[in-house]
Amino acid sequence: MSRTAVIVFAGVVALFVVSWMVKAMVLADVSETNIVDAFMVTVAAFLTLAIYSFLYKDNPYYKFAEHLFVGVSAAFWMVQGFWTTIVGNLLPRLSEGLATWFQQPYQGGGYDLGVFVFPYSIMYWIPVILGSLLLMRLSPQGGWLSRWPLALIVGTTAGLNFVRYLRSDFIVQVAATFVPLFGRDPHPWQGFGHFFSNLDLSASGQFVALLSNWVIFIGVFCGLIYFFFSKEHTGAFGKASRVGIWILMITFGASFGYTVMGRISLLVGRLTFLFRDWLGLIS
Amino acid sequence: MRFLFGLTVILALLLGASVSAQTEPPVTDSVADSVEVPAIPPPAPVTDLKALDTDDDHGHSVTLTWTKSVDAQTGQNTVNGHQIFRWYPAMMDSLAGVDSLKNMRQDIQRAQSANSVFRRALGVAEDALEDLTSGGRGFDALRFTVATPQDDSTFVLDRAFVEQALRDTVATMTTHLPLLPDSIKGLQASFEAAIERLTEAHQAYPEGGSWNLVGLAAKGDTSFVNSGNKDPMSGDFIKDFTDLYYRVDVVTIDETIRTESAIVGPVQSEGQWFNGGRFPVFWAVIIFGFLTMYFVSRARKGDDLYVRPLAGIEAVDDAIGRATEMGRPILYVLGLGTAADVATIASFTVLGRVAKQVAEYQTELIVPTYDPIVMSVAQEVVKSSYLDAGRPDDYKENTVFFVTNLQFAYVAAVNGIMLRELPATNIYMGKFFAESLLLAETGALAGSIQIAGTDEIAQIPFFIVACDYTLIGEELYAASAYLGREPILLGSLKAQDWAKAAVIVLGIVGLVAANLEWGFAKTFLEYFHVTN
Numbered sequence: 090m091s092r093t094a095v096i097v098f099a100g101v102v103a104l105f106v107v108s109w110m111v112k113a114m115v116l117a118d119v120s121e122t123n124i125v126d127a128f129m130v131t132v133a134a135f136l137t138l139a140i141y142s143f144l145y146k147d148n149p150y151y152k153f154a155e156h157l158f159v160g161v162s163a164a165f166w167m168v169q170g171f172w173t174t175i176v177g178n179l180l181p182r183l184s185e186g187l188a189t190w191f192q193q194p195y196q197g198g199g200y201d202l203g204v205f206v207f208p209y210s211i212m213y214w215i216p217v218i219l220g221s222l223l224l225m226r227l228s229p230q231g232g233w234l235s236r237w238p239l240a241l242i243v244g245t246t247a248g249l250n251f252v253r254y255l256r257s258d259f260i261v262q263v264a265a266t267f268v269p270l271f272g273r274d275p276h277p278w279q280g281f282g283h284f285f286s287n288l289d290l291s292a293s294g295q296f297v298a299l300l301s302n303w304v305i306f307i308g309v310f311c312g313l314i315y316f317f318f319s320k321e322h323t324g325a326f327g328k329a330s331r332v333g334i335w336i337l338m339i340t341f342g343a344s345f346g347y348t349v350m351g352r353i354s355l356l357v358g359r360l361t362f363l364f365r366d367w368l369g370l371i372s
Numbered sequence: 373m374r375f376l377f378g379l380t381v382i383l384a385l386l387l388g389a390s391v392s393a394q395t396e397p398p399v400t401d402s403v404a405d406s407v408e409v410p411a412i413p414p415p416a417p418v419t420d421l422k423a424l425d426t427d428d429d430h431g432h433s434v435t436l437t438w439t440k441s442v443d444a445q446t447g448q449n450t451v452n453g454h455q456i457f458r459w460y461p462a463m464m465d466s467l468a469g470v471d472s473l474k475n476m477r478q479d480i481q482r483a484q485s486a487n488s489v490f491r492r493a494l495g496v497a498e499d500a501l502e503d504l505t506s507g508g509r510g511f512d513a514l515r516f517t518v519a520t521p522q523d524d525s526t527f528v529l530d531r532a533f534v535e536q537a538l539r540d541t542v543a544t545m546t547t548h549l550p551l552l553p554d555s556i557k558g559l560q561a562s563f564e565a566a567i568e569r570l571t572e573a574h575q576a577y578p579e580g581g582s583w584n585l586v587g588l589a590a591k592g593d594t595s596f597v598n599s600g601n602k603d604p605m606s607g608d609f610i611k612d613f614t615d616l617y618y619r620v621d622v623v624t625i626d627e628t629i630r631t632e633s634a635i636v637g638p639v640q641s642e643g644q645w646f647n648g649g650r651f652p653v654f655w656a657v658i659i660f661g662f663l664t665m666y667f668v669s670r671a672r673k674g675d676d677l678y679v680r681p682l683a684g685i686e687a688v689d690d691a692i693g694r695a696t697e698m699g700r701p702i703l704y705v706l707g708l709g710t711a712a713d714v715a716t717i718a719s720f721t722v723l724g725r726v727a728k729q730v731a732e733y734q735t736e737l738i739v740p741t742y743d744p745i746v747m748s749v750a751q752e753v754v755k756s757s758y759l760d761a762g763r764p765d766d767y768k769e770n771t772v773f774f775v776t777n778l779q780f781a782y783v784a785a786v787n788g789i790m791l792r793e794l795p796a797t798n799i800y801m802g803k804f805f806a807e808s809l810l811l812a813e814t815g816a817l818a819g820s821i822q823i824a825g826t827d828e829i830a831q832i833p834f835f836i837v838a839c840d841y842t843l844i845g846e847e848l849y850a851a852s853a854y855l856g857r858e859p860i861l862l863g864s865l866k867a868q869d870w871a872k873a874a875v876i877v878l879g880i881v882g883l884v885a886a887n888l889e890w891g892f893a894k895t896f897l898e899y900f901h902v903t904n
Contacts, residue, residue: 140784147791155784162778177488192491194484194553194560226748239711239749246712254714255656263875264900267882306883310876318679318850319869337844338836345833352806 094149101150105135108367115369134367137359182213266309268302308336412624415443415450417631423618423639426597431643432610433599434618438633441622444591452625454589456596459617459637461573462580476563483559487552494545501538504531567604567611574615577638583619596620600641612642652900663870668863677862684823684841685851688722688799691821692729695796701736702726703795705786705811707802707826708779711745714849715827719801720753721852721861722825726799727757731766739772740789742782747774783807787814800824800839801848804831812838825851 600610617637825843
């Protein structure tokens, strides 16, 4: 470690201590646990700044925050998974002894919160066996057994999703394109005279509604043509595909702007923490 | 180092400003002037209200039809909408049935949480007592100070008091904690009994009970489907074969001015053998399944099924070559999806192809994963690819590794890898969420060639702006077929194209039908209406 790095580290530690002390004094009037509270706020603030320091370049403070974040989160999910899934959900359905050991209510079959479940908890041994097979990866001889639960997970959920996607991405989308193009409910097409006499230019009027419907119509069909992979995009097909990609790009542009605004609100949230909760510069 | 100095100085300045910061009392808002609303005459009620079990469904649903109020869109035109009410029986003392069930559900959930919390608290108390009695930790470390409510002075608890308090706590909890599971079982039994009694309780109409709002309908509507849930734990449970009573209120813009309809009932919901609302999905599955099998069979027979080239996939080979020439690794990110997500499955195929080439060129591959199952599958895929390339010995177990299951912690780790390992190529294929731009932007900063593909519409724009090549939505699925050239994938891709052609044809027919109001139009349009 270079001398400069040591000086900077010492400076950061000094600032941390000063911040902690100042914050503890500020919180003394409002909290009995002011020292602990001040420590937590200061740690959160310094970790936030350590993560933000990545905007300049990779540095030891970022590395520290990164490794802390990754380690804590991995350990947290491990513990959470054990206590909620295995102890909270599985064991009380498998064994009364284990349920009592972990002081959980035994749920050994019959009715569970009004929903009939298979008696004697036989069904719950299936995930136990599949889960154990997954762990066979650790064994050099039995590693191939771990492929069975993986195949079951991927195959089952892909099959379930097949029906769901057909419904939401196919049938419902087809139905959504059945839009009036020449007259808005309750005034469908009744001739040119009727059409122009009802052509309201206000934002909620007929003109804007019809314009929107035309965009849906052209956008859906040209967009679908862009996603045709079995045919070369040349000639009229290519031109329709070109319109499709233009519509996609305009949509992505709008989506980009919208999402960026959402991200800025996250930044504002973090800055609010730094300037209000930590520094107290804003009320 | 200059940056770190600057950061330290800024920190110091901010802390200084913080110490001297003053806060201003909040400015109170002025009271808004009250506005008088002119009186609205009560509208005429809906008439001919009928309630019938919904046809061809899975049960738990009742359809209401009525004739519009004469004041809806005509007459005084004061109707703003409809509110649909259902009668709920009183099942426990003065509580309405729905409220009692909700309360019981909450009680069960609270008891389960309390059981969990108490169990952990008992462990803490036992540890503290053990520390205190065995001298494992000094009393000072366990000492409590309590602020008295009368003044600011504190009362320091002595050792004997703390020890006795801990003993009492442990004794009380040890006695009562084993009883909690039985209490929970008792609550569950009460809940199940209440569900069993629902049918009987509904027969007591109109004694006791109350009317509860179950839905809204627009002022032009003449029907409403009260579709409930089959799960008793859900808030909108409707029990089949139970007498139900309804009424429809027409409400004005001032919801206190309303007119009730005549009460309709009893009506019972029941499920039929076939849920007709799912027939469109059934036919779609049959047709799509047939198309897939047909094209898979053609591909297996050796028919040349054309797939147009995709720039993003063509670039993969170049990117791997670049990494090999530069002697730098390739980073492959599978996203945050589970192993069952379609995008992740497609990504596995691309990963297999990349891994095979990496094995042939003896380039390094880094695959950090977010999900343990995805990690397992990815390890299998990469291992097989090394085997296919004839270099099983070059495969390293740590090529594919688990990072963490928390989104931004995962991002922080992958970003760190990008800047430390400086991969020549970053490939992002799979399901991505808010982390897409963070990853792609860091990769661009590191000077890597970047190829991305996802079916998450909201994230595609970020990849487009920050990556060199992007596979948009379904192109990712096509990429796996294009690279793999396996009959099953190619056949499925062809079937998808035919499905798209069907969408276009059906869409045009539907559009024409909707616009020209042909005789068959209504039936045709209704056929695309899927229900639960």
